[in-house]
Amino acid sequence: MPVRYHVTSALNRTSIQRFGLDWRRMGxxxxxxxxxxxxxxxxxxxxxxxxxxxxVRMNSTGGPVDVWEVHGVDAADLVLSPEGHHYLPGVIPIGNVRLAQRDLP
Known part of the structure; x- marks a missing residue:
């Protein structure tokens, strides 16, 4: 399975390192x-x-962003949002993510 990427505020780094990618922890x-x-x-x-x-260029978080590599996601499990971007319903465990780039402006 190909690597995919998740871009998020650097403020979420600690949560992701502890819980993985969990949309319910946004805040x-x-x-x-x-x-x-x-x-x-x-x-x-x-x-x-x-x-x-x-x-990364879209960044509207008010601060730097991190890029996370995501492994082990089957394309068949992705859902297309109304805006035309793919997402994985549910949580992605920490074992499937790796911090690839940090503190990008």
Whole structure:
């Protein structure tokens, strides 16, 4: 399975390192698009470096962002949001994520 990417505020780093990617724990910072509440019941995942970098440039969190590599996600498990981005419903365990880039402006 190919690596995917999740972009989020650096303020979420401690929570992710402890609990993995859990959309229910959103609250330390706004979402990457600036939303205060989860847009979907799951974690958005970029399919490639181009989409990853697009999410980094979108940064509306008010601070730096981290990029997390996500492993072990089957494309068949992803859901397409109304905005056209894929997300995985549910939680992604810490064993499936790795901090790849930190504190990007």
């Amino acid at each position: 330390a910072a706004p979402g990457i698009a600036g939303s205060r509440l989860p847009e979907q019941e799951g974690c958005f995942l970029a399919a490639d470096e181009f989409e990853r970098d697009w999410f």
